[in-house]
Amino acid sequence: MPAQPIVGLHHVTAIASDPQANLDFYTQVLGLRFVKRTVNFDDPGTYHFYFGDDIGSPGTILTFFPWPRVGRGSAGAGEVTHTAFSIPLASIAYWEQRLTAKRITFQRSPRRFNEELLTFADPAGMQIELVAHAESGAVHAPRFSDVPAEHAIRGFFGVTMLHIEATETAHILAVMGFHKIAEEGNRLRFAAPNQTPALGNHIDIVVDPRAATGRPGAGSVHHIAFRAANDESQLEWRAEITQHLPATEVLDREYFHSIYFREPGGVLFELATDNPGFAIDEPLESLGERLCLPPWLEARRPGLEQRLPAITLHKGEAEGLNSPDPHASCELFRAGVPLEKAVGVVILLHGRGGPARDILTLSRALASDSLPLAFLAPEAEGMAWYPNSFLADRDQNQPFLDSALARVQSVVDLALAAGIPRERIVLAGFSQGACLATEFLATHPARYAGLIAWTGGLIGPPGSDLSHPGNLAGTPALFASSDPDAWVPWPRVQESAKILTAMGADVTLRSYPGKPHSVSGEEIELARHLIHHAFDALPSTA
Numbered sequence: 382m383p384a385q386p387i388v389g390l391h392h393v394t395a396i397a398s399d400p401q402a403n404l405d406f407y408t409q410v411l412g413l414r415f416v417k418r419t420v421n422f423d424d425p426g427t428y429h430f431y432f433g434d435d436i437g438s439p440g441t442i443l444t445f446f447p448w449p450r451v452g453r454g455s456a457g458a459g460e461v462t463h464t465a466f467s468i469p470l471a472s473i474a475y476w477e478q479r480l481t482a483k484r485i486t487f488q489r490s491p492r493r494f495n496e497e498l499l500t501f502a503d504p505a506g507m508q509i510e511l512v513a514h515a516e517s518g519a520v521h522a523p524r525f526s527d528v529p530a531e532h533a534i535r536g537f538f539g540v541t542m543l544h545i546e547a548t549e550t551a552h553i554l555a556v557m558g559f560h561k562i563a564e565e566g567n568r569l570r571f572a573a574p575n576q577t578p579a580l581g582n583h584i585d586i587v588v589d590p591r592a593a594t595g596r597p598g599a600g601s602v603h604h605i606a607f608r609a610a611n612d613e614s615q616l617e618w619r620a621e622i623t624q625h626l627p628a629t630e631v632l633d634r635e636y637f638h639s640i641y642f643r644e645p646g647g648v649l650f651e652l653a654t655d656n657p658g659f660a661i662d663e664p665l666e667s668l669g670e671r672l673c674l675p676p677w678l679e680a681r682r683p684g685l686e687q688r689l690p691a692i693t694l695h696k697g698e699a700e701g702l703n704s705p706d707p708h709a710s711c712e713l714f715r716a717g718v719p720l721e722k723a724v725g726v727v728i729l730l731h732g733r734g735g736p737a738r739d740i741l742t743l744s745r746a747l748a749s750d751s752l753p754l755a756f757l758a759p760e761a762e763g764m765a766w767y768p769n770s771f772l773a774d775r776d777q778n779q780p781f782l783d784s785a786l787a788r789v790q791s792v793v794d795l796a797l798a799a800g801i802p803r804e805r806i807v808l809a810g811f812s813q814g815a816c817l818a819t820e821f822l823a824t825h826p827a828r829y830a831g832l833i834a835w836t837g838g839l840i841g842p843p844g845s846d847l848s849h850p851g852n853l854a855g856t857p858a859l860f861a862s863s864d865p866d867a868w869v870p871w872p873r874v875q876e877s878a879k880i881l882t883a884m885g886a887d888v889t890l891r892s893y894p895g896k897p898h899s900v901s902g903e904e905i906e907l908a909r910h911l912i913h914h915a916f917d918a919l920p921s922t923a
């Protein structure tokens with residue numbers, strides 16, 4: 382076996398349709414760098430796009446042939462069905478929020494092996510996974526991306542191939558130094574042995590004897606390329622592989638040198654060298670900004686530039702979630718009576734994933750004919766008030782947390798402007814919204830009509846000082862929570878109740894062993910009781 386191993390994927394090449402949609406998705410949604418704008422060397426009238434990390438490192442490169450008129454492909458046996466990127470374990474919430482804000486439908490899948498993952502389709506229908514795992518490693522964060530470096534895509538995690546049976550593919554993978562390291566259901570995982578975690582070193586085969594054959598087209602993976610350390614190693618590996626399969630001669634791909642061979646299951650494999658890399662024909666600072674052509678096509682540049690569809694590369698544009706005040710203009714949903722006819726206001730703050738109209742359905746249970754209330758529910762930008770757990774360092778949830786608190790203040794101000802005093806405003810929320818409501822009351826202390834925290838508590842890391850100065854002057858506060866709860870530890874709820882009691886709140890604390898993470902009928906009844914009692918105790922406004 383050659384001295385230098387194949388350590389994982391070098392690049393993945395897929396078929397796209399609309400070039401601009403492809404460019405926008407990978408740079409503006411996934412935050413990758415556009416590292417090369419060139420043409421398909423075998424069909425120079427069409428583009429070849431390369432995306433990757435800031436310097437176009439091997440193991441980060443996803444490339445596309447955008448063919449505007451190609452039909453959609455359908456994934457099937459003998460194909461790569463999913464391409465997975467690696468993200469840090471702590472970044473899953475950030476990506477959920479970002480994809481939601483970008484209106485990308487995604488699925489959060491049950492744990493696979495030891496990883497959390499999000500699955501979604503790109504504009505051409507290609508199935509992409511973001512895999513959050515502990516060994517995600519360092520990153521050359523793309524310089525024009527608005528994804529914070531700590532959450533940036535690291536490069537490939539791996540790929541999933543679908544096969545009717547795996548024996549022969551497993552054999553050729555073994556020839557290449559990849560051995561089965563794990564198995565879960567009908568998913569087999571192969572990896573090359575390596576000292577440190579390598580990018581793209583998870584080659585999964587899902588075995589389904591009844592799988593139909595796929596149809597190539599937009600969204601299909603064209604081939605996957607593995608990494609050869611250098612030209613010499615590539616030739617050694619070629620000698621090894623050609624004992625089992627036919628392979629091409631070495632081809633000059635300008636940015637790397639390649640051999641190709643089709644594995645027995647039907648997927649086209651490539652072995653590509655790390656060198657010379659993407660800075661060979663343009664400066665690192667301006668990768669992707671102009672059309673790069675290999676020397677033998679340079680003479681045809683004017684004709685090619687005219688023929689290729691015009692595209693615009695957007696760099697570093699801040700919008701929505703990137704603003705310093707992301708929730709400032711988030712939408713406000715209303716239910717109940719209009720503010721000018723209300724004797725009181727209930728501000729309802731939804732949990733992560735929202736939407737506001739879901740929590741607003743509680744208005745029917747909380748109001749009554751004898752108590753005309755206005756219900757106001759702001760909807761968080763990206764459906765989450767802050768990206769990380771409420772137990773994380775507060776800095777990790779900024780600027781979202783401060784923006785969310787400011788948004789609650791602006792809704793309070795709206796009620797105040799309508800002539801409804803704080804003593805007639807109830808702050809209520811579920812889960813993340815309950816944490817936000819509690820945090821708002823503690824950091825803006827005054828006599829409110831009440832606080833309803835369904836499964837939530839004060840925000841901050843365990844062991845930190847959560848106390849706040851100020852006087853709540855008898856504000857009724859309900860803490861009702863499941864115990865245990867997957868997101869909100871019961872001791873934090875107890876601690877929050879204690880702190881608010883010390884601030885002068887009139888606290889009711891209820892735990893429900895084994896209750897699901899939702900608002901139960903009994904918790905709604907407790908809230909209804911709190912609200913009616915709070916308004917009974919006040920002088921009539923009739």
Ligand code: ZN
Binds near residue numbers: 392394604606651
């Ligand atoms: Zn390739």
